Amino acid sequence: MAAVQETIDRVKGIDVDQYRYGFETQIESEKAPKGLSEDTIRFISAKKNEPAWMLEWRLEAYRRWLTMTEPTWARVGYPKIDYQDLYYYSAPKPKKKVASLDEIDPEILKTYEKLGIPLREVELLEGVERPSAAVETEDGEAAAPRTKIAVDAVFDSVSVATTFKEELKKAGVIFMPISEALREHPDLVQKYLGTVVPTTDNYFATLNSAVFSDGSFVYIPPGVRCPMELSTYFRINERNTGQFERTLIIADKGAYVSYLEGCTAPQRDENQLHAAVVELVALDDAEIKYSTVQNWYPGNSEGVGGIYNFVTKRGDCRGANSKISWTQVETGSAITWKYPSCILRGDNSSGEFYSIAISNGFQQVDSGTKMIHLGKNTSSRIISKGIAAGKSQNTYRGLVSAHRKASGARNFTACDSLLIGDKCGAHTVPYIEAKNSSAVFEHEATTSKISEDVLFYCIQRGLSQEEAVGLVVNGFVKDVLQQLPMEFAVEAQKLISISLEGSVG
Amino acid sequence: MTALLEIKGLHAEIAGGRKIIQGLDLTVNKGEIHAIMGPNGAGKSTLSYVLAGKPGYEITAGEVYLNGEDLLAMEADERAAKGVFLAFQYPLEIPGVATLTFLRAAFNAQRKARGEEELSSPDLIKRVREIAKTLNIDADMLKRPLNVGFSGGEKKRNETLQMALLQPSLCVLDETDSGLDIDALKVVANGVNALRSAERGMIVITHYQRLLDYIVPDIVHVFAAGRIVRTGGADLARELEATGYAQYQSEAA
Ligand SMILES: Nc1ncnc2c1ncn2[C@@H]1O[C@H](COP(=O)(O)OP(=O)(O)OP(=O)(O)O)[C@@H](O)[C@H]1O
Ligand SMILES: [Mg+2]
Numbered sequence: 001m002a003a004v005q006e007t008i009d010r011v012k013g014i015d016v017d018q019y020r021y022g023f024e025t026q027i028e029s030e031k032a033p034k035g036l037s038e039d040t041i042r043f044i045s046a047k048k049n050e051p052a053w054m055l056e057w058r059l060e061a062y063r064r065w066l067t068m069t070e071p072t073w074a075r076v077g078y079p080k081i082d083y084q085d086l087y088y089y090s091a092p093k094p095k096k097k098v099a100s101l102d103e104i105d106p107e108i109l110k111t112y113e114k115l116g117i118p119l120r121e122v123e124l125l126e127g128v129e130r131p132s133a134a135v136e137t138e139d140g141e142a143a144a145p146r147t148k149i150a151v152d153a154v155f156d157s158v159s160v161a162t163t164f165k166e167e168l169k170k171a172g173v174i175f176m177p178i179s180e181a182l183r184e185h186p187d188l189v190q191k192y193l194g195t196v197v198p199t200t201d202n203y204f205a206t207l208n209s210a211v212f213s214d215g216s217f218v219y220i221p222p223g224v225r226c227p228m229e230l231s232t233y234f235r236i237n238e239r240n241t242g243q244f245e246r247t248l249i250i251a252d253k254g255a256y257v258s259y260l261e262g263c264t265a266p267q268r269d270e271n272q273l274h275a276a277v278v279e280l281v282a283l284d285d286a287e288i289k290y291s292t293v294q295n296w297y298p299g300n301s302e303g304v305g306g307i308y309n310f311v312t313k314r315g316d317c318r319g320a321n322s323k324i325s326w327t328q329v330e331t332g333s334a335i336t337w338k339y340p341s342c343i344l345r346g347d348n349s350s351g352e353f354y355s356i357a358i359s360n361g362f363q364q365v366d367s368g369t370k371m372i373h374l375g376k377n378t379s380s381r382i383i384s385k386g387i388a389a390g391k392s393q394n395t396y397r398g399l400v401s402a403h404r405k406a407s408g409a410r411n412f413t414a415c416d417s418l419l420i421g422d423k424c425g426a427h428t429v430p431y432i433e434a435k436n437s438s439a440v441f442e443h444e445a446t447t448s449k450i451s452e453d454v455l456f457y458c459i460q461r462g463l464s465q466e467e468a469v470g471l472v473v474n475g476f477v478k479d480v481l482q483q484l485p486m487e488f489a490v491e492a493q494k495l496i497s498i499s500l501e502g503s504v505g
Numbered sequence: 506m507t508a509l510l511e512i513k514g515l516h517a518e519i520a521g522g523r524k525i526i527q528g529l530d531l532t533v534n535k536g537e538i539h540a541i542m543g544p545n546g547a548g549k550s551t552l553s554y555v556l557a558g559k560p561g562y563e564i565t566a567g568e569v570y571l572n573g574e575d576l577l578a579m580e581a582d583e584r585a586a587k588g589v590f591l592a593f594q595y596p597l598e599i600p601g602v603a604t605l606t607f608l609r610a611a612f613n614a615q616r617k618a619r620g621e622e623e624l625s626s627p628d629l630i631k632r633v634r635e636i637a638k639t640l641n642i643d644a645d646m647l648k649r650p651l652n653v654g655f656s657g658g659e660k661k662r663n664e665t666l667q668m669a670l671l672q673p674s675l676c677v678l679d680e681t682d683s684g685l686d687i688d689a690l691k692v693v694a695n696g697v698n699a700l701r702s703a704e705r706g707m708i709v710i711t712h713y714q715r716l717l718d719y720i721v722p723d724i725v726h727v728f729a730a731g732r733i734v735r736t737g738g739a740d741l742a743r744e745l746e747a748t749g750y751a752q753y754q755s756e757a758a
Contacts, residue, residue, distance in 0.1 A: 452560070457597040460557050461611035461667065462585040462618060471610055475601025475650065 032089035038062065041210055044089045048179045048213075051186050061199040061209035068203045074366040075395045075427060076335045078308065081273060088211045088244070171227050173257075174219040178246055181217035188219055192250055196279035196316045196343070204275040204337075205312040208244045212277065215245035220255035220286075229485055231260045247278040251286035253319065258289040260488055274333075276311045284319030284346065289327070291484050292340075293492050295499065296332035303362030303391075306334025313340035317349035317378075325352040326369065327483040329492045331499035334363060339397065341370035344378035344406075351380040354480040356492070358473075358499050359392030359424070368398035368429075373409035373439070382413040385477045388424035389500060395427040402439035409439040417447040418476050420469065420500070470497035508570070509535045509706040510556075510675055515567030517555045525551045527731035529567070533675070533706040540717055540742060541710045543728035544750040549710045550594050552728075553677045557591040558584050571675065585611075586618035588674030592664040592681045594710075598652040604663065605647045608633055608670055615671060636669045639699070641692050657684030665696045676700065676707040682716040694719030714746040729753040 032043045041062055045055040070081075168175050174185060181189050199209040220226050251257055261278075274296070280288050290313075299306030309332075315324035326340040342351025353369035371380035380400065388394035394417065402409040417426035428445045450472060458468035474481070474493055481489050510533040517526035525548040533539050543549055555562050556569065558581030569576040571587060579587065599607060613623040624632070634644060640662050652660050661681050668676055678697070682690055697707070697720050709720055717725075717739065725742045727735040727750070734753045735741070 451597070454597045454599060456559050456581065457593065458599070458607075458611075459581045460559075460585055460591050460593075461607075461671070462582055462615035463610055464582050464614065467610065467614060471602055471607070472599060475599050478601035 032087060034087055035084040036062075036086070036088060036211065040088050044211060044213060047089065048182065050179075050182050053190065054182055057194070057199065058210050061206050062211075064200055065203070065206040065210055068206060070203050074337050074397070075393060075429075076337060076364040076366050078335055078364075081308070083207075086273060089213050167227060171224055172221040173224065173226050174217065175230055176217055178215045178217040178248060179213075181248075185217075185219070188250070189217065189248065192279070192281055193246075193248055194279075196281060196314050197277050197312050202312060204310040205277050208246060208275050208277045208312070212244045212246035215247040215276070216249075217247070218249040218257060218259065220251045220257045222253040222255060222283075224252075224255050226255070226257040229258050229260055231262070243272070243274045243276070245276045247276070248281075249279070249288060249290070250281045251283065251288045251322075253283045254285040255283075256287045258291070258485060260291045260293070260485060262293045262295075262488075262491075272306075273308050274310065276313075278311070278313040278340075280313075280315035280324055282315065282317050282319060282322035282324050282346075282349075285321045286319060287323040287325075288315060289325045290315070290340070291327040291329075291488060293329045293484075293488055293495065294332050294336075295495055297334075298332050298361055298363050298499075299334040301361060303334070306363070307332065309333035309336045309338060311336075311338045313338065314343065315341065315351065316343045317346050317351060317375075320346040320348055320375070322346050322349045323351070324349075325354070325483070327352075327354040327480065328356070328367075329480075329484070329495065330355070330357040330365065330367060331495055333365075336363075336365045336367050338367045339369055341372065342380060343372045343374065344380060344409075345374045346378075347375040348377050349375055350378065352483075353380075353382045353384070353398075354483040355384045355396075356387070356477045356480045356496070357385070357394060357396075358387045358389075358496060359394045360389040360499060361392060362390070363392040365393070366395040366397055368396045370399040371401070371411055373400075373402040373406040373411070375406060377408040378406060379410040380412075382411070382415070383479055384413075384415045385480055386415070386417040386426050387420065387473055387476070387500075388417065388426045389420035391423045393425045393427070395429060397429040397431075399431040399433070400441055400443075401431075401433040402436045402441075404435045406436050407438045409434070409436060409441075411439075411441045413441070413443045415443075415445040416476070417445075418473065419447065419449045422449075466497075466501060469500055473497075473500060507535055507572075509533050509537075509572060510576075510708075511568075511570040513568045515555070515569065516565045517551065517562050517567075518565060519551075520561050520563050524565075525562075525731055526555060529732045531726070531733060533708060535706055536701075536703040537724065538701065538707045538709060538720065538722045540722035540725045541708060541728050541733075542712065542725065542742060542745055543753075547729050548731045549728055550679055553591050553594075553679045553708075553710065556584075556675075556677060557581060557589055582614070582618065585671075585673075586615045590668050590671055590673030590676050592661075592668055592676070592678040594679040594683070596652050596655075596660040596664055598650070598655075600650050600653050602651050603648055604651045605630065605633060607651045608647075608667065611667070612670060633666070633670060636666055636696075639692075640666055640669070640696050641689075642666055658686060658689045661685055662689060662693060662696075665693050669696055669700060672700075674705055676705065677710070678707065679710045680712065681709070682711055682713060690716065691719060714742045717742045727753050 032040050038059060041058050045058060197205050199206055218230060249259060280290060282288050296307040296309060297305065317324050324342050328340060330336055340353060344351050351371050355367065357365045357367050359365045368384065369382055382398060384396050386394040386396055396415045398413065400411045400413065413430065415428050419426055426447055430443055432441055434441060454472060455468045458471060459465060463471065474496055481492060484492055512529055512531040515526050515529040518524045541549055564577055571589065576584060609626065609629050612629060616623050633647060637644065637647060642662055652663060655663060661684055664681060681693060685693060709722060722739055725737050725739060726733045729750060
C-alpha cells in the first residue's frame, strides 16, 4: 500500500549526518607512539605511575591477546581492523594536575558545555533547568526532584575532573578515575580487578586489559547508600585513538549505588574503536544499578565512519540477596557488540537487563545479555526493545542458563522489535540452557512494523511525521525508559527522537 | 456568507485503482452543520480521509478549498494546523503514550505550526481536565495510554475531547455516535453542540437519525456510490429512517 511506500521513501532520505555532537575540540594532546607493542603498554603504565603488578597484569593480557583471534559469530560486518594503525593513549595537554575545575582547559569545558554535561558543581547545586519536554508522571505533572549528580568525565583517556568529591568522601564512597585508584587504593583495585571479566575473557576484553587508559572506580562501603547518582561521560576526541576504558564498581555488603554512563564522540570519517570493560561486584544484600546512554557517532548517510563499540560488561552478584540491574539506551555507534550480563552466584540474587537499541542508516547492532544462574532461587528479568530503521540491522542475542545446582531459577524475557521501513532487519537469537529441572524460564518475542494508520492518526492531530514516529517509538520503549533515573530518562527520550530524525522525511 | 469548505467535482480512488469518490460537490459555510448519511461502503470514511490528507488515495480530479486555500496541496499535519479535525470512525491505539502526553504533543505541534506560543504543561492540564469533566471522562483515563483498552464509547468520547481541546475550524465526525449508549450520546452531543459557532463548520457522518435529534443539522445529504445524491433539511434524515437507501443505490448505479 502506498502509505507504507511513503514511509519507506522517507526512510531512504535518511540523514544521519545531522549528528548533533559532531564537533572537535582543538587542544594539544600527548599521544603514545602509534601501534601496539609491549613498549606501548610500558609507556601507558609509566604515564600513569602504576604499581609494578599492574604492568605485569597488562603485559600478561597482551601476550595472551597475541594468541587470540577476533570473534566472528555476531551478526555484524566490518573491514579488518589494523591494530597497529591506532593510537592507544592520548591525554589532553597540559598535563599539570588539576585541583579545581577552573584549571581545566577552557576548551575542554566548552566541549562538555556543548554536550550539555553539568560539570560545574555550582550549576548542579543551583539546579539546572529541566527541559520542558519532561517525562511526566503519567498525568503530565512532572515532579522535579533535584537530583544531585557527581560527574567523572573521561576526555579521551584521562579523567579531567571529578566533582562532588567531598560529599562522597564523607559518606565513605570512593569515586575516582581508576588510574588514581591504582595509586591511592591499590589493594582494593587489585582485589577486584579482573575477577568478573578475567584478562582471558575474550578478544576485546583482553585487549582492553592490556591497554586500558582510564575509566572510573567506585567503591561503596558496607551499609552505605550512595548519596547521589554517579555519572561518567566518555568522549572520544582524538583522531585514530581507540578508547579503552575500564570501569570497576564494588558495592560492599548492604550497599547501594546507581551509576550512569553517557557517551558521545565527534564526527569523523575513520572508524574509531572503542573496547571498554565494565566490571560490577555486588556483595551480600548489595544493589548496583548501571545505566548507559550511548550516542556515539553512527557514521554518515553512506555508512562511512562511526564508532565500533565492542564492549564487555558483566556484573557479579557475588553475595546472597544481591541485585544488579543494567539499563541501556543504545542509539549511536556504527557497530554495537555488547552483552551486559549478570552472574547470579549468590543465593536469592537477581539480575535485570532493560535495553533500548535503536539503529538507523547503516548501523549494526548485536546486543543482548547473559543471565547465568548459579545460586539457589535466583531470578532474572530481560526486557529488550529493538528499533530498526533505514538500512540497519538490529539483533538481540541473549543467553539464559541455569547451572545444575541452581534450583528454583526463574527468568522472564520479553523481546520486542519494531521496524520502520522495509530495508532494515530485526533478529532475535535467544539461547536457553537449563541444567536444573526446577528452572522456570519464560520467553516472549514480538516483531512488528510501525503502523501507518497510527502515524496518520498522530499527523491528523498536527504532529509532523517525525514527531509522530518519535512519539510512537517513545511509547514502545516506555517500560525501559521508566527504569532510567528521571534526569536521564528525559535525555534519553530526546535522544531517541533525535536518532530517528532522518528516518522519515 | 463565506465558504469554509468547497469541494468541486472531486474524484478519488484507492492507490491501485478502485474508484471511491466519484464526482462530489459540497460546500460547507461557516456556522453550518452538514449531516452525511449513506449506505455502508458508500465512501463516507474515504471522503473524511481524503479531506484529512491520509496517504494511499489518489485524487484523479477536482478541487478542495479551505477558506479559499488549496487544501489538497497541503500536507496532512498542515491541514490539521489549519483547523481540519477528523474524529475517526475507528480511533487508533498508541501503547505507552499517555492520553495527556498525546494531547499536549498535538496541541503544541499545532500551535508551533501556526507560529503561536506553546502552552505550559500546567495550563494545558487544567484545560484538558475541564473539558474532560464536561464529557464525563474520568481524570484517571487521561493517564492511560491513548485508546488502549478503552471501550468503544470511551474512544468516541476521547475523540470529542481532542476536538474540544484543539478547537478546529472544520470538524469531520465519522460515526462518532456508533458505540455510544444513550447517556453517552447526550454527553457527546452536548460537547459537539458546545463547539457550534459562527466561525466553525461541521460534517457529521452518521447512520442514525437519533444523533441528529441532539445535534440538529442545517443540511442533510444522502451519499451513495461516491457522491451526493440528494440534499435536504433536517427532515430528510427522518424520511431516510423510514425508507432506507434502496432507491438511492439504484439511482447511483
Ligand atoms: N484500503 C482499501 N483497500 C481496498 N478497498 C478499500 C480500502 N479502503 C476502503 N475500501 C473500500 O472502499 C469503499 C468505501 O469505504 P468507506 O470506508 O469509505 O465506506 P463508508 O461509507 O465509510 O462505510 P461505513 O458506513 O460502513 O463506514 C468500501 O467498499 C471499502 O471496502
Ligand atoms: Mg465509514
